Amino acid sequence: MAGAKTWARTKSPWVLHFNSGACNGCDIELLALLTPKYDVERFGIKLEPSPRHADVLLVTGCVTQQCSERLKRVYDQMPQPKFVVAIGACACSGGVFEGNYSVVGGVDKVIPVTAYIPGCPPRPEAMIDGIIKLLNAINPPKKQKQIQAPRAKHTTAEVKQDVKL
């Protein structure tokens, strides 16, 4: 039963997008993922509007004071197991806005982050690569079956080592 659950989760992760004070750069690239050129639905990834049904939280942008409480609440509303992906330089570390008076910093200052995708903004290929790396970390596939994101040789997405369901 547990195997079937893991299989279902990694074959079709439902992702929730949360903008915690981004500049729209990452957001439009994230939206471009859903459109015909990149089309992440071929990996079973579906953008889900409600936190209650989501498996993966994609956070874009530095966390602003006004958003930090809301980000925490959205994270708490998600069911276990849940994973957080920080998309873009600002979500990873605060980026160009680090130190501003109304900015808390990167996403990991507020909620635990599983995977980081740097870039300003990261290319859609890099985002696909990051999400695929996360899925491979959750459910390590046999060597020959490892999913490879297309054209993602130069991306630098990083996933924490101890990812468990």
Add this chain to the structure above:
Amino acid sequence: MGTNIGVYYHVHTSKSFFTLKAEVPKENPRLKTLIDIHPGALFHELEVTDLIGVVFEGNEFHGHFVLSENWPDGFYPLRKDVDPSKVKLVPTPEREANKAAEGRQVKIIIGPQHPALFEPAKFSVTVDGEIVTNVEPRIGYAHRGIEKTTESRTYMQDIYLVERVCGICNPCHAYGLVGAVEKILKPDVPERARYLRVIALELNRIHSHLLVLGHAGLEIGYETIFQYFWRDREPIIDLVELTSGNRIYSSLITIGGVRRDITPEHIPKIKSVIADLRTKLPFYRKIYNDEPTLRLRMKGIGTLSREDALKLSVSGPVARGSAVDMDIRKDLPYEAYGEIPFKEIVYTDGDTWSRMNVRLDEVEESINIINYALDHLPSGPIRVEVARSIPVGEAVCSLEAPRGELFYYVRSNGTDRPDRVKIRTPTFANIPAFLKTAIGESIADVPSNFASLDPCFSCTDR
């Protein structure tokens, strides 16, 4: 400013600019409000009250407008003698605006995390049955304090910082700052750079308009049109990458010129891509004109009359959809726009449908502009060397961003860092139009009406 606070009113009339300057003592900064004369000043006064602490009599409010709710009252981050990093945050107070509606009315909260908004903003919509009776906005979820941060970074760093006000219209923000600084510094910007800037700004306009034309379809549940427009937007993004090296942040425009040149090999590639796009436009026009779904959800929805548009000082496609013929590219030509022939698109109905059609027609005009600029591209250098320090002075720069008039005010103090940068973004001016037109209409029309403004909250909040 020592013991006084200067309050500047930059007024853009039909063809020219003027600035009114007032000074108020710092101990008790009070001025009379302008909203009885000009309702469009509402948001601007609230923002000044929140960030600088000048109270406008007749337009007072409690709580915060841009700053976060846990920000202490009476601590104004944009004042020069205030170090906002030393702020002591307070527990979030319960404000009047968060209370439930009374009687048979129901309050529906849209945002900050909402599938229809890809950005954080909150609208408390009060409905009676299905009819909207009141809309209360709460912006500031994306407030990053960029205006204050520009003062502690050099001009070169500030170009990259202000580009990140908004990822969609980033060349416009870069040009806003650069244009204002160049008015103080007066470098001899090469002719070729002025044309290259126009090409960068117009490519940006095309991608931004295609983005919102598709997004509006998503808001009314017409996802096919969203996928179509975004499919055709990708080649334009590829052109941005070809000419600047990056898909989103081009960082092309800099003080004294541009960073990258368009080579002769690029020109046929650019021309073929935009010619491809032109062949697709009649199809989109047909959809917007004939498709019954779109007509039902857009014709006669969110109608803004010409008088209201002028009163609320809306700008860009929202104003041009309401028969206000204002386009900064025509009124106060900047860069090479004065030499390039193009049509100003004006629709008269003032509804959602008109605003979207203004954008659709402007895509075609932008294609014409790029074609003309490529044909008449002067030869020569693309950039001149400029000093790092900017002499004492102040300047404004106004330009036509995809969403409307973008306004920059820069004051320099002789060093390599600005003394004050003020950014007035188009969405900030356009939101009052939504607050007015949403009232009296169905709650189901709120998303499409709102999307027709092409809202951008990262611009609004800065």
